[in-house]
Amino acid sequence: MKFGPLSNETYKKILRFYLVMGSILLIIIFILYTNNYMQKRHLEAQTVPCLYGEYVHFKIEKKSDSGLCDYVEENIIGKIDYPVIVTDAEGKPLSWKNIGVLNNTDYNSLPESDREIIREKLCELKSKNNEVILTPVNDKSKIIGYVYYRESGDIELFKIVRYIELTVVFIFILIAFYISSLIKKIEKNNIFISLVKETSHQLGTPIASLIAWIELLRLKEPVPETVKVLDFMKTDVELLQKISNRFGKIGSKIKLKEEDLLQVIESVILYFDNRLPRMNNKIKIHLISKLKNNKIIMEKELIAWTLENIIKNAIDAMVEKGGDIIVLVFQSKDTVYIHVKDEGKGIPKSEFHKIFEPGETSKKRGWGLGLSLAKRIAEDYHKGKIKVLESNAGEGTTIEIALPVLKNIPGSDNLDIEV
Template sequence: MVRQLFNWRSALALVAIAIVTGTIFYSNYLAKKIAADERRKVNVWVQSLKTRSNTSDQSAMELTNIITSENNEIPIIATDEKDNPLGPNDVANLDSVKIRSDTNYLRNKIEEFRNQHEPITVEISKDPHYVNKYYYGDSQLLQEVRYYPIIQLVIVALFILITLITVSTRNKSTQNQVWAGMAKETAHQLGTPLSSLQGWVEMLKEDPASEKIATEMAKDVDRLKLVSDRFGKIGSTPQLEEKNIIELIENMVAYIKRRAPEKVSFSINSFNEHEIIAMVNAPLFDWVIENLLKNALDAMEGKGSIDITVKNETATIVIEVTDTGKGISKQNIPNVFKPGFTTKKRGWGLGLSLSKRIIEQYHKGELFIKHSEVGKGTTFKIVLKK
């Protein structure tokens, strides 16, 4: 699936490059052609003005008037040899209001046109030597042709982005369906042996000599039932109920503590509160706390401390799990909650990913790394809305 997505991206990138490259070359070709044609038109316009000023023939003057009036696109400014504008009447296709109200408007336009094209020079007299310069800018058509590749590049980029988002969303949806299906099938497969184990436990309880063993086995069977129940809830909308968060955390800490090394200490600080009610799904919330505690144990490698704080704030309940383990490097922090990421030799790297999904999707809360320092430890933070 990853290779397929990569091939999609590669193909789209090649298509985009081909389209944009072809567009740029063709647009440049058109722009040069239009620019050459516009310079020819400006030259004809200038020559017609020169002819009109040097002739008294009525027919010639009418012809030059037609030629000059046909230019309604290319902006032109006539100047003397020192680049001083000749006047409002020697200007074409510029804002007449700005010409009258802004004394610097024509000079700014001359500077702009100078950067676009070489002016056309016309000799007025030889002795003394006078010339007029005609500065001109790009027409609206030429500007649109030059900007067209940029516009098309934006359109192609948006198309590729939308396509990639669609493909990625579809793949994630497929992955979610696969994971949910596997989880439900796992829960279903666990059901039959669990029922059988419960029967054997009840038979052992009838034997006084095996009563103690049966009691411990019953705890493990109940634990397996809880795991099966968790897997069965993946992919379904869980029912949230009012639960005492402190009690849930204390029960999970007690469970983990019995299975933790003796050199690992646990502490819970609820700031003298014994009951903090939140809307949660108890089995799934327990799973999150269990994953965080197990993750902390793995990070400490047999010794250290795990401190849990629970704060009852105005609009939220904040839970922090802090360990004194090996910490997480900065480059790995963005990957911690990604499915499949793990630094351990064993495990699938799904615990933290599932935990984040449970808190954020099912409980509409937040789960993130508040702080981590290599060699000193990590703090995970859960924020639940009241």
């Protein structure tokens, strides 16, 4: 069986798989290595306290050579830099280091305050579970004492460092996946921008020709009914021209100016009112405005385009059963809100964000550009927000557009925005 060449997407999936598996393998190796290292260091850490305990007991019993005792005290015991307490078999402290009490006298000769410090430190070290049992070489069943200690600072630090390093590895993996996802989105976005601009370029000539042909027909056929039809045709062709111009603005600089938002919304609703389905089930669009001041800083053609996309989707969702579309406009503090509520099929909650991604569509026809461009216009160009405010299956959906009022910005009546 022969297989064709792998696609770029397949290569990306394979690369992503190996990246995940490599990261998991790296984490496993890191954990195994650090655990093995910690076990070795733990055993090494037990050796010195054990030697210290044996030294104390041998010195008490006067079994060790004085020269050897001096060597052990200077080169081994003297280098202990962590708390250690040696006790006899009954738990009475015999010797101690690095606990804040000098180790130059018998425990019973110490002041009560120093003995209290030793007892408290002994309880603390016992709770650490770092205990060495001292037994004679020739009788392992007999216990002659205990050594309690806290592991050295470098081991304690390494315990913390390994978790920090593991966290850094996870963060690195997350960043790698985020960058990969971001690059994919940028590539997808650039493809759609190129497609949009090319569409605008290709539509320009035939639209201009259609306008010319309509004017010619108007001159040759001055019959009232024909003129009325030609007027509707001209309106539709002019809308095509507007759409072409809007496509051309994607990826270019635009100017934001103070415009009448209510006027823009009314013109969009009027356009749809003249073309809504009139058979069987009816669809009606209602506008409710609570604005005190209709003027905001915006690019009116792009805002109109955004509303057209949202209302068109609402109509498509209601085409089978009809119903009402409510457009509510109001202002709260420095933000103007536009709510478009329909009585359509509804949107699953899992797809609330997905519907605004380029190429995402549930329709048989279309590129899935409408809502993605609406999101770009609202958020990137006007620094606002667009989202699914609420949606219930079989009851309808409410889309919210939030646009900031930019009147307080100096020169806001002529803002250049790179889009």
